[in-house]
Amino acid sequence: MxxxxxxxxxxxxxxxxxxxxxxxxxxxxxxxxxxxxxxxxxxxxxxxxxxxxxxxxxxxxxxxxxxxxxxxxxxxxxxxxxxxxxxxxxxxxxxxxxxxxxxxxxxxxxxxxxxxxxxxxxxxxxxxxxxxxxxxxxxxxxxxxxHPLQSLTDLITISEYKTKARPKVVLTWAPHVKALPQCVPNSFSEWMNVADVDFVITHPEGYELAPEFSGNAKITHNQNEAFEGADFIYAKNWSSYTHYGQILNQDPAWMVTMDKMKLTDNAKFMHCLPVRRNVVVEDAVLDSDHSIVIPQAGxxxxxxxxxxxxxxxxxxxxxxxxxx
Amino acid sequence: MxxxxxxxxxxxxxxxxxxxxxxxxxxxxxxxxxxxxxxxxxxxxxxxxxxxxxxxxxxxxxxxxxxxxxxxxxxxxxxxxxxxxxxxxxxxxxxxxxxxxxxxxxxxxxxxxxxxxxxxxxxxxxxxxxxxxxxxxxxxxxxxxxHPLQSLTDLITISEYKTKARPKVVLTWAPHVKALPQCVPNSFSEWMNVADVDFVITHPEGYELAPEFSGNAKITHNQNEAFEGADFIYAKNWSSYTHYGQILNQDPAWMVTMDKMKLTDNAKFMHCLPVRRNVVVEDAVLDSDHSIVIPQAGxxxxxxxxxxxxxxxxxxxxxxxxxx
Amino acid sequence: MxxxxxxxxxxxxxxxxxxxxxxxxxxxxxxxxxxxxxxxxxxxxxxxxxxxxxxxxxxxxxxxxxxxxxxxxxxxxxxxxxxxxxxxxxxxxxxxxxxxxxxxxxxxxxxxxxxxxxxxxxxxxxxxxxxxxxxxxxxxxxxxxxHPLQSLTDLITISEYKTKARPKVVLTWAPHVKALPQCVPNSFSEWMNVADVDFVITHPEGYELAPEFSGNAKITHNQNEAFEGADFIYAKNWSSYTHYGQILNQDPAWMVTMDKMKLTDNAKFMHCLPVRRNVVVEDAVLDSDHSIVIPQAGxxxxxxxxxxxxxxxxxxxxxxxxxx
Known part of the structure; x- marks a missing residue:
């Protein structure tokens, strides 16, 4: 290399x-x-x-x-x-x-x-x-x-924790108070698209990633639908690519909650950190067994x-x- | 540990x-x-x-x-x-x-x-x-x-320099221009109270340390009396614990001087550093043989x-x- | 040492x-x-x-x-x-x-x-x-x-690149937007004055270095004359020593250009870096074979x-x- x-x-x-x-x-x-x-x-x-x-x-x-x-x-x-x-x-x-x-x-x-x-x-x-x-x-x-070191980490972590040959991995947009880069979701998508996973991206309208990154991923604006049967929920905020760098949406309904985690197949919760508690994801999820954010960071x-x-x-x- | x-x-x-x-x-x-x-x-x-x-x-x-x-x-x-x-x-x-x-x-x-x-x-x-x-x-x-690493250092230094089995160690408050934490005097007191020394604290009224730190130390508002026969003078400013974080006193009469050092039994002068010269202690003391602040820091x-x-x-x- | x-x-x-x-x-x-x-x-x-x-x-x-x-x-x-x-x-x-x-x-x-x-x-x-x-x-x-580590570096670099036993080394003042120290030219002069080189300093009036540094170097206000036949051009801005710390001159005519390099004996161009491109020296010089600023820094x-x-x-x- x-x-x-x-x-x-x-x-x-x-x-x-x-x-x-x-x-x-x-x-x-x-x-x-x-x-x-x-x-x-x-x-x-x-x-x-x-x-x-x-x-x-x-x-x-x-x-x-x-x-x-x-x-x-x-x-x-x-x-x-x-x-x-x-x-x-x-x-x-x-x-x-x-x-x-x-x-x-x-x-x-x-x-x-x-x-x-x-x-x-x-x-x-x-x-x-x-x-x-x-x-x-x-x-x-x-x-x-x-952020390729993050994405490689994410793939390593998914390999460690997966319980199925081909897990369902969901990248979900989440709200935030600041305009953040698209690096982590871009990179995560790029790596998931070549990994042996069933990859789904969910985000509000206007948050489409650049096509060279989202590739062939399934994309839906319906977060609940995306969560159904998921093995891994990867949450991340990003600012708009199309309306470049703008915040179009801060709807708290997109925050990851325990209620939403119940839609999944007992999914693991992942985030690259730092994460804003009770904005991106609620305390209850981070403090539950769903969360693997610390070993992920490790x-x-x-x-x-x-x-x-x-x-x-x-x-x-x-x-x-x-x-x- | x-x-x-x-x-x-x-x-x-x-x-x-x-x-x-x-x-x-x-x-x-x-x-x-x-x-x-x-x-x-x-x-x-x-x-x-x-x-x-x-x-x-x-x-x-x-x-x-x-x-x-x-x-x-x-x-x-x-x-x-x-x-x-x-x-x-x-x-x-x-x-x-x-x-x-x-x-x-x-x-x-x-x-x-x-x-x-x-x-x-x-x-x-x-x-x-x-x-x-x-x-x-x-x-x-x-x-x-x-500040336990400082206090352990202080005890090491006292062990090195003491000339009596049970030396008299005096912690004296000294003036300062800013409101400083109580960490060093708290910690020093906590360590001296369990060490084999005759421990005295002197400070103006209103500067009492929290009782869990001052413990059984002798406390006096009369600095000269405290200095008499001392083997170690440990100077430090701190802000008030009772009127929390406040500066109640900046009386320069509390500065450690050569005149006051003469009341001691040829005491060693200690300070955790950084020290404000001619505010906490006068140049003459720091530049004299009384001062062991550099080997103390070492x-x-x-x-x-x-x-x-x-x-x-x-x-x-x-x-x-x-x-x- | x-x-x-x-x-x-x-x-x-x-x-x-x-x-x-x-x-x-x-x-x-x-x-x-x-x-x-x-x-x-x-x-x-x-x-x-x-x-x-x-x-x-x-x-x-x-x-x-x-x-x-x-x-x-x-x-x-x-x-x-x-x-x-x-x-x-x-x-x-x-x-x-x-x-x-x-x-x-x-x-x-x-x-x-x-x-x-x-x-x-x-x-x-x-x-x-x-x-x-x-x-x-x-x-x-x-x-x-x-800046003695820089000057030793410069001497090492000149030893490496010289093609004559006693090369002509020219220190030339160059324009800048800020008032800079005299450290590098002082030090360079001090070292060149004891090295086996033909040393020339050129600068506008008012930019004389302190005599203890310029020593016996040849000094000229005519940059072109200085460049003639030079083997090394060492460019650097400095503020005035006599009108201490002042900027007396920002004349862009003192910038090192390819035209001026043509007056030299195919000289190497040196600078301690950081260098402001197109202020101190033009891109064409830095990007040409004349420039040895990177191995010099190495x-x-x-x-x-x-x-x-x-x-x-x-x-x-x-x-x-x-x-x-």
Missing amino acids: NHFLSVKEVYNLDVLVRNALLFKKTPFADKHLGKNRTIGLLFFNSSLRTRLSTQRAAQNLGMEVIVMNVGADSWQLEMEEGVIMNSDKAEHVKEAAAVVGQYCDIVGVRSFPSLTDREADYSEKVMNQFVKYTGRPIISLESATR NRVWAAQVVLKEMLMGLNRKESPYLF | NHFLSVKEVYNLDVLVRNALLFKKTPFADKHLGKNRTIGLLFFNSSLRTRLSTQRAAQNLGMEVIVMNVGADSWQLEMEEGVIMNSDKAEHVKEAAAVVGQYCDIVGVRSFPSLTDREADYSEKVMNQFVKYTGRPIISLESATR NRVWAAQVVLKEMLMGLNRKESPYLF | NHFLSVKEVYNLDVLVRNALLFKKTPFADKHLGKNRTIGLLFFNSSLRTRLSTQRAAQNLGMEVIVMNVGADSWQLEMEEGVIMNSDKAEHVKEAAAVVGQYCDIVGVRSFPSLTDREADYSEKVMNQFVKYTGRPIISLESATR NRVWAAQVVLKEMLMGLNRKESPYLF
Whole structure:
């Protein structure tokens, strides 16, 4: 694996999930692989799970970790080509990315969308500049349109908890007080569409995901219908893609409740976190046996670790091709 | 040792102090103990000594360290049960604590009091939620009412510098420009009350500590009388407990001066730092041989290290009970 | 090497550069040297290259690294002697520096100049207090008047890329939108003046560097003349030293362009970064083969690593003098 930006870089999804679950049993089995390797984690945005789990994963592999809050720790970055840089942005991404590449063997980048410029966001402008200029494998820590480490985690978690060969997985939109990115639902859809699950998306009108992400998923505006017989309920708010970045609906009737969970086949409740209690989902669900949000978050380590392992093996192959 | 929140978790104070002083001589003697163990240090508030000394202590034990400024790096946390989370707090401590516990073997938390809600502060609401939800040993890096790593450090330092079997130790209130927590004096009192010292507290009227902390200490409003024959002067400002969080007094006559030090039995001067020079204590004292504030701060490493060692041994016992 | 604050601490410049280039070939050859050693990196100001490259260098030597953003992570520091500390500065540098010295074997400090008080800046007030009170080897991560790790990097880079025994090296002032320190040009001049190069400085009137830094360098106000036959063009903006901290000139005619590069002997273009494109230098130069700014930034690792190696060897000699 060179970069890890979406499900497209994954050669064999089943093997990846299986290897991740192996790490859960023997976390330090490949500690030699990361010796004398450094990962740089660049955060343009806040992070708790991604920040901690990726550090832990890298350390489990014996890597050194350097974390940097871009902006707070260093300089604001200019992303546009050809501009006269007389604004408050002191450094161009061309230099910043290339320089970070000089110091790190693998680079992780978190950069959320603007939610104002759909074209820029959906062209993955920022992430692609890091891919172009860093000269190192890039691991997405959530980009403008995707959160692949989360989605791999979700797939690992579903594999662990499923009780049927082909479970019914429902992605449900839920209300929120702020306009949020489409990254998590986009990415989740992209991964579920290639996984061996019966995938359904439910959301109010106007919340259609971009077609390249929703793909062939069944889509319904009837949340109750979607929940019927479900094995996994994956709740998430997102802002509108069509009316880009807008909040069209805050109807509390879309909140996930125990009453709705009763429609399912004793489904597990999933969320990428952070989650707003009693807005997205009621306390009763999160505090019940339905909820697997904590072990789900725990699986972030194994997702990151299996991806980093693939990258480290790729680096080793490049540097010592005769050994392979 | 499971958690370390107060002196109550200490099984044998003398052994703990002795082992801490052993680490001072051979800092890396137990480097194997922390192998493949990660400590997460969560800071809701500023820190210099605690931040650096706990990192150093963990690294001396061979642990990996992950540091996070909660709020700046991640999300504002909701601490109340049952609320509809539509404010600026994006994540509930229930999830945040449990998730951190998924990534770390031991978790350190620093969270200062509000100084506005005495009941909430003195019930240790925040720290207790981490204890309840993290599922890992919690080490207090200073909570709403206590600073046990500081107090253990203080006891270590007194053991090192005492010239009498039972020294006279004086905790003196001193003026300050801001309203400060009662954590350090509370905690110091709690530890001195169970140590083999003659313990005296002196402060202006209205600055009585909560009775559960001051305990059986001798208390006087006459600072000069308290200083007479003292072996250790421990200065600290705190805001009022009775008129909660208020500044009742800024009388510079309470500042520790060389003249007052002359009343003592050539006492050592201690302070947890940071200290405001010429407000809490005059330059002449800090720059004299009386002052041991720097080696006192240095001892923070051995205090943290001996506590982490106990926790690591506890974890090992839990995971391999047949070996013990 | 005890401290590293300027070129004056360097015993043999040629050997230092040669050893740095050896590290570039075998980065981990001295990984044993830093075992059980901790470096503390204190940042009063933003940093990207220095932050990452010094971490990497220390890790290559097997050291533990603790990074702290002073101010954001801990407390504002008082730098004045004898003051009554009733302002917003909670801790005196006397205590802070000494305390950091208790936890770290080597301490790095970045502290930019005020650009308002020339006397304070040019007396290196802040850095010298760390030297005085920390009790540990201090490595400058850029001070009020110098950036020695950058200058060592520059010399390493010139050694690597030069095609003549004694190349012509030109330091050229360039326009900028903000008032910047004189650290980089001061330091670069100081190092070039003792290196085996033909050194020329060109800048508009009013931008004379302090004489102790410009030394015997040839100085001209005619940029074109300076560029003629040059082997290295080193561009940098700085604010006025004589009209201290002021911007006297923003003439875009001083920007480095491809037309000007044609006057040189196919010179390499260097800059310490971050660089404002199309203000300091035009895109065409940075994106051409003239530019070596990225490998130059990459060399920051080897510069820091060779300095830390010298410091570690000094510490070992002090602790085990009979072995040497």
